[in-house]
Amino acid sequence: MANSGIQLLGFFLSLVGIVGLIIGTILPQWKMSAYIGDNIITAVAMYQGLWMSCAFQSTGQLQCKIYDSILQLDSSLQATRALMIVGIIVSVAGLGVACMGMKCTTCGGGDKLRKSRVAMTGGIILLVGGLCAIVACSWFAHNVIRAFYNPYTPVNTKFEFGAAIFIAWGGALLDVLGGAMLAASCPRKKQLSKYPNMAGSRSSPPSSNKEYV
Numbered sequence: 001m002a003n004s005g006i007q008l009l010g011f012f013l014s015l016v017g018i019v020g021l022i023i024g025t026i027l028p029q030w031k032m033s034a035y036i037g038d039n040i041i042t043a044v045a046m047y048q049g050l051w052m053s054c055a056f057q058s059t060g061q062l063q064c065k066i067y068d069s070i071l072q073l074d075s076s077l078q079a080t081r082a083l084m085i086v087g088i089i090v091s092v093a094g095l096g097v098a099c100m101g102m103k104c105t106t107c108g109g110g111d112k113l114r115k116s117r118v119a120m121t122g123g124i125i126l127l128v129g130g131l132c133a134i135v136a137c138s139w140f141a142h143n144v145i146r147a148f149y150n151p152y153t154p155v156n157t158k159f160e161f162g163a164a165i166f167i168a169w170g171g172a173l174l175d176v177l178g179g180a181m182l183a184a185s186c187p188r189k190k191q192l193s194k195y196p197n198m199a200g201s202r203s204s205p206p207s208s209n210k211e212y213v
Contacts, residue, residue: 020171
């Protein structure tokens with residue numbers, strides 16, 4: 001029962017993590033305009049994401065524009081896009097594999113050891129997907145920090161972290177945690193004793209080789 005509970009917990013954590021990855025990838029608030037310097041009052045707040053850039057005006061109007069060409073984008077942004085998409089696809093595939101190997105499902109027959117190995121394989125796939133998303137978020141964050149502390153960057157064009165990158169980070173961590181639980185749920189094989197069972201041999205009556213005439 002404990003093993004089954006760990007599988008269920010890992011499955012739901014990974015599911016919530018994948019939802020977080022999808023939401024974080026879609027939202028445009030990966031980085032937002034930083035209010036620094038002498039004049040912190042501005043009428044427009046700028047947001048930039050993986051797919052679009054948005055401008056939020058003080059009147060409450062939000063205007064977004066999708067990036068026109070992929071080739072015009074920065075190489076780091078293209079790599080972040082690719083890693084996030086790969087992480088989501090791999091995580092969804094890993095969740096499907098883990099679902100087939102869980103004890104509470106009927107897929108794969110009644111072989112418990114085989115199902116546990118399938119669940120462990122799904123957990124490893126989830127780990128790979130979560131790590132891809134963590135690398136993507138960390139790379140994007142590194143570029144934002146480097147541009148922020150660059151003295152040649154104009155003050156009005158500096159950005160800081162937005163809400164979407166934290167959502168993606170949280171989803172990736174939950175994905176990794178759930179995958180680790182599923183990967184650790186495979187039971188170990190029972191080790192056979194190196195010594196023979198002496199109790200059985202002692203309890204058996206000794207055989208007599210005497211012949212009676």
